[in-house]
Amino acid sequence: MTNRQDSVRGMDAQQDAMATPRGLREVLxxxxxxxxxxxxxxxxxxxxxxxEGxxxxxxxxDVAPDGVLTELMAFCPxxxxxxxDAS
Ligand code: SF4
Incomplete structure (x- = not known):
């Protein structure tokens, strides 16, 4: 394996570690x-x-269960x- 392949795999593992946990969505x-x-x-x-104030x-x-985020998006006027995570 080349150094470049190692680098790409390392980046994939890093992105997986940074991904929002399963069943949760990032709330903005x-x-x-x-x-x-x-x-x-x-x-x-x-x-x-x-x-208060x-x-x-x-x-x-900054994360919420998928259904909760859906409700927040629906109910905020x-x-x-x-x-x-939608993009
Ligand atoms: S408009 Fe209402 S629901 Fe939306 S962020 Fe403000 S307080 Fe929350």
Missing amino acids: LSPGDCSGCGACTELAPDIVGWR DERPFLVS EGCFEDG
Whole structure:
């Protein structure tokens, strides 16, 4: 095996190690248009939090079960959530 093949395999192994765990999706939150409705924190308090006095939510976890992320994306009226693994 050449050094180049070793290098490519090493990169593949590194990417596998960095991949989102099975059954979970990377959650991206862009609260730029957030209206502050609070639906996300009620729907998934383990994933989205809200500090007292803040105007916008923050991510408690940057990964969520697939179905939870789907619900966050569906219920946020401003489209603030995205699937980081969809591309
Ligand atoms: S559901 Fe969307 S608009 Fe409502 S608080 Fe959460 S991020 Fe903001």
